[in-house]
Amino acid sequence: MAKIFVYNAVRFLVLVILQVFLFKNIGYYNLATPFPYILFILLLPVGIPNFLLYCIAFSTGITVDAFYDTLGVNAAACVALAWARIIFVRITLQTDHYESYLTPLWGNVPFRWYFLYVSVITLFHHAVLFMMETFSFHQFHYTVVRVLLSCIFTVVIILLFSLLFYRKKQR
Amino acid sequence: MKNLWLILTRYNAFFLFIVFFGFAYYLVVQNNTFQRASAVNTSNQLVGAAYAKINGWKSYLHLSEDNALLAEENARLKEQLQRVMAPDSLAQGTVVDSIENVQYHYIVAKVTNNSIHQKNNYITLDKGRVHGIQKGMGVISASGIVGIVLNVSDHFSTVQSLLHSETRVSAALEDSKAFGSMTWGEGYDARVGMLKDIPNHVKVRKGEAVLTSGFSLFPPGIPIGKVIETGISGGDSFLDIKVELSTPFHNLQHVYVVDDLLAGERTELESQNENNG
Numbered sequence: 001m002a003k004i005f006v007y008n009a010v011r012f013l014v015l016v017i018l019q020v021f022l023f024k025n026i027g028y029y030n031l032a033t034p035f036p037y038i039l040f041i042l043l044l045p046v047g048i049p050n051f052l053l054y055c056i057a058f059s060t061g062i063t064v065d066a067f068y069d070t071l072g073v074n075a076a077a078c079v080a081l082a083w084a085r086i087i088f089v090r091i092t093l094q095t096d097h098y099e100s101y102l103t104p105l106w107g108n109v110p111f112r113w114y115f116l117y118v119s120v121i122t123l124f125h126h127a128v129l130f131m132m133e134t135f136s137f138h139q140f141h142y143t144v145v146r147v148l149l150s151c152i153f154t155v156v157i158i159l160l161f162s163l164l165f166y167r168k169k170q171r
Numbered sequence: 172m173k174n175l176w177l178i179l180t181r182y183n184a185f186f187l188f189i190v191f192f193g194f195a196y197y198l199v200v201q202n203n204t205f206q207r208a209s210a211v212n213t214s215n216q217l218v219g220a221a222y223a224k225i226n227g228w229k230s231y232l233h234l235s236e237d238n239a240l241l242a243e244e245n246a247r248l249k250e251q252l253q254r255v256m257a258p259d260s261l262a263q264g265t266v267v268d269s270i271e272n273v274q275y276h277y278i279v280a281k282v283t284n285n286s287i288h289q290k291n292n293y294i295t296l297d298k299g300r301v302h303g304i305q306k307g308m309g310v311i312s313a314s315g316i317v318g319i320v321l322n323v324s325d326h327f328s329t330v331q332s333l334l335h336s337e338t339r340v341s342a343a344l345e346d347s348k349a350f351g352s353m354t355w356g357e358g359y360d361a362r363v364g365m366l367k368d369i370p371n372h373v374k375v376r377k378g379e380a381v382l383t384s385g386f387s388l389f390p391p392g393i394p395i396g397k398v399i400e401t402g403i404s405g406g407d408s409f410l411d412i413k414v415e416l417s418t419p420f421h422n423l424q425h426v427y428v429v430d431d432l433l434a435g436e437r438t439e440l441e442s443q444n445e446n447n448g
Contacts, residue, residue: 050184054191061195072198079195083188132199135206 004045004101012060015040020067023157032149035074036157037064038125041081042118045101046093050086057082070133077129084124088117106162114162119155126151219327222283223297230281230424237424244313275390276430278303280310282423283327287361292332294318296426299326309388309429315418316340316353316383316393317426328428334361334420342366342395343384349373350384353395353414361420364396366412373410375401381414388431 019037027033041057048056061075068074089104092113106114126147134143179186200207230237280302284295298304300323310317310330318332319340331338334355342353349369356365366381379398385391400413431437
């Protein structure tokens with residue numbers, strides 16, 4: 001229990017610091033900007049209570065927003081992400097899974113499930129994020145392209161991260 | 172009640188999402204100027220269009236009164252025109268004014284939204300940037316002044332009504348020509364305004380007309396109202412004068428936006444005073 005808490009706290013610090021100091025400056029023009037900090041929310045234990053998940057997602061978003069000078073935009077996206085995560089977990093996992101403290105990381109879960117999990121939820125997060133940032137349907141196709149390219153970028157970075165920490169099945 | 176609670180707990184993910192997302196949305200709109208501007212604009216266009224539609228129907232109810240008012244105004248204008256055009260044997264042939272010296276240009280607009288019961292009242296007009304309306308222009312009606320243009324979109328504009336705690340219009344008394352600033356004053360009766368900063372020594376007559384002074388955006392001599400109460404001393408050496416407003420704010424329909432063609436030149440010249448002072 002304490003171990004899970006420490007792991008997640010460290011993950012939060014590292015990912016947010018990387019996001020605001022490194023990934024903030026990386027991008028393919030304005031088309032693709034990575035937001036791998038959401039990996040922190042993705043890797044929270046499967047059985048986390050909904051309310052706690054929302055609170056953590058919201059505060060993570062606000063923390064990142066503070067560095068991006070866009071108060072509320074990332075927070076809104078993270079809240080949407082939390083919702084998508086709850087739905088996705090409920091649909092794809094069995095009941096005994098989603099009451100455990102399992103960290104949904106590649107190695108603990110099969111790769112196919114992990115890949116789908118990351119890409120679907122990232123897509124959801126980015127869609128909300130870029131819509132909130134643009135805040136209009138003007139040039140909608142441009143926003144869609146940004147969402148898709150950024151999504152690919154983020155997913156690739158997240159998978160690379162996961163590869164770094166990949167361990168054979170512990171169970 | 173039990174069922175409601177059951178629904179709330181069963182779908183708690185969704186309801187929590189609504190709560191948190193709503194809060195985040197509020198933060199976005201409150202704290203990011205671009206998002207706030209566009210949120211307000213979107214609603215403005217929607218609201219403006221809706222009001223325009225409803226007012227299109229509502230204006231039929233006022234047709235007869237409006238016609239009467241317009242006819243009255245027509246008569247007055249004709250009378251003035253007559254005075255100008257009257258054959259004056261002295262002037263004829265001697266004065267040739269070759270310069271088209273028109274200072275004020277009037278744009279007719281219809282009121283699509285109006286309020287008189289707030290502390291700060293605003294009016295929406297159905298003309299906007301494409302019709303030549305710009306921020307800061309004066310707005311008058313057939314019977315008196317109305318306010319100042321506050322914001323302009325492409326097809327609508329909002330007017331800061333005279334019934335607004337921060338509106339000040341330079342006004343003068345008809346007889347003494349003493350000038351002060353016209354405000355709403357106490358701010359609850361749409362028919363009564365307050366003329367401030369008139370010096371104590373000026374003799375004010377009850378029933379005396381209050382007109383625009385011509386120092387501000389409005390042409391000189393536009394009626395504002397009549398004095399109904401004098402001698403309320405607001406400070407040490409100034410009178411506060413209660414004025415019955417001549418504009419019927421409660422059923423305002425057609426207004427004119429005043430485009431002062433020389434305003435730019437004047438403000439430019441006047442700004443030099445401050446630079447040197």
